[in-house]
Amino acid sequence: MSKLATPTPNPEFLRRAIVLAIQNVNAGAGGPFAAVIVRDGRIVGEGVNTVTTTNDPTAHGEVNAIRAACKALGTFALAGCELYTSCEPCPMCLAACYWARIDAIYYGSSAADAARAGFDDAFLYEEFRKDQGARTLPATQLLSEEAWASFAAWIASNSKVDY
Numbered sequence: 001m002s003k004l005a006t007p008t009p010n011p012e013f014l015r016r017a018i019v020l021a022i023q024n025v026n027a028g029a030g031g032p033f034a035a036v037i038v039r040d041g042r043i044v045g046e047g048v049n050t051v052t053t054t055n056d057p058t059a060h061g062e063v064n065a066i067r068a069a070c071k072a073l074g075t076f077a078l079a080g081c082e083l084y085t086s087c088e089p090c091p092m093c094l095a096a097c098y099w100a101r102i103d104a105i106y107y108g109s110s111a112a113d114a115a116r117a118g119f120d121d122a123f124l125y126e127e128f129r130k131d132q133g134a135r136t137l138p139a140t141q142l143l144s145e146e147a148w149a150s151f152a153a154w155i156a157s158n159s160k161v162d163y
Contacts, residue, residue, distance in 0.1 A: 007082050007103060007104050009082070009084075009104075009106045010038070010041070013036055013038050013043065013082075013084040013106070014084045014085075014086075014106055014107075014108055016036050016043065016046075016084070017034045017035050017036050017061075017084045017085055017086045017108070018034070018086050018108055019034075020034030020035075020036070020046060020048050020061075020086070021033055021034035021048065021049075021061065021086035021087075023048075024048040024049060024061075029048065029050065029053050030048060030049040030050045030051055030052055030053050030059075031049035031051060031052070031061075031119070032049070032086070032087075032117065033048070033049040033060060033061040033062075033085070033086055033087055034046070034047065034048040034049065034061040034065075034085070034086050035047050035061040035062040035064075035065035035083055035084060035085035035086065036065060036083075036084050036085075037065050037066065037068070037069035037078060037081050037082070037083055037084075037102070038081060038082050038083075038084060039069075039073070039078075039080055039081045039082075040080070044068075044069045044072050044073055044081065045065045045066065045067070045068035045069025045070070045071075045072055045073075046065055046068060047060075047061045047062065047063065047064025047065030047066070047067065047068055048061050048064060049061045049064075050064060058092065060090065060092065060093050061085060061086065061093075062083060062085050062089050062093035062096060062097065063092070063093060063096050065083065065085075066078065066083075066096055066097070066100050066102075069081060070100070076100070076163060077100065077101045077163070078100040078101055078102050079101040079102075079103065080103060081100075081102050081103060082102065082103055082104045082105070082106065083097055083102050083104070083105045083106070084106045084107075085105065085106070085107045085108070086107070086108050086109060087107055087108060087109040087110075087111075087113065087114050087119075088107045088109065088110050088111045088113075088114070089105060089107065090111075090114075090119075090121045090124070091121060091124045091125065091128065
């Protein structure tokens with residue numbers, strides 16, 4: 001789908017994500033977040049938040065839905081797909097949507113709603129605006145010349161898959 005075309009949202013897919021989020025909470029399986037990925041009017045992947053049950057801080061509903069859709073479709077690129085999520089994606093999930101090349105995102109609750117429930121991403125957005133040296137999580141580059149070897153191998157590779 002062209003990035004110029006705007007898909008027509010289907011509220012039923014968002015309702016499915018909301019139901020999954022509620023079921024996830026009621027089952028004690030994780031946080032109140034869920035998402036579905038849709039292509040050509042059908043769900044190709046679903047995911048719920050499993051951060052606490054899998055001890056995986058990246059196991060957000062959107063990321064799990066992206067993983068499920070990619071597996072189902074046999075691809076790492078989800079162009080032609082839309083994401084319906086119970087809540088506005090956090091910075092990590094938003095980045096994952098860009099990496100997956102999703103065409104559109106539709107969400108129920110806002111980031112402000114999530115903050116009212118105790119899930120506040122404002123800190124992350126503030127950190128990203130800071131220069132690297134001013135962030136609370138130190139990041140220091142080491143062995144840059146040695147590390148370049150992996151990029152040199154990539155550039156020289158005849159078997160790479162561009163993404």
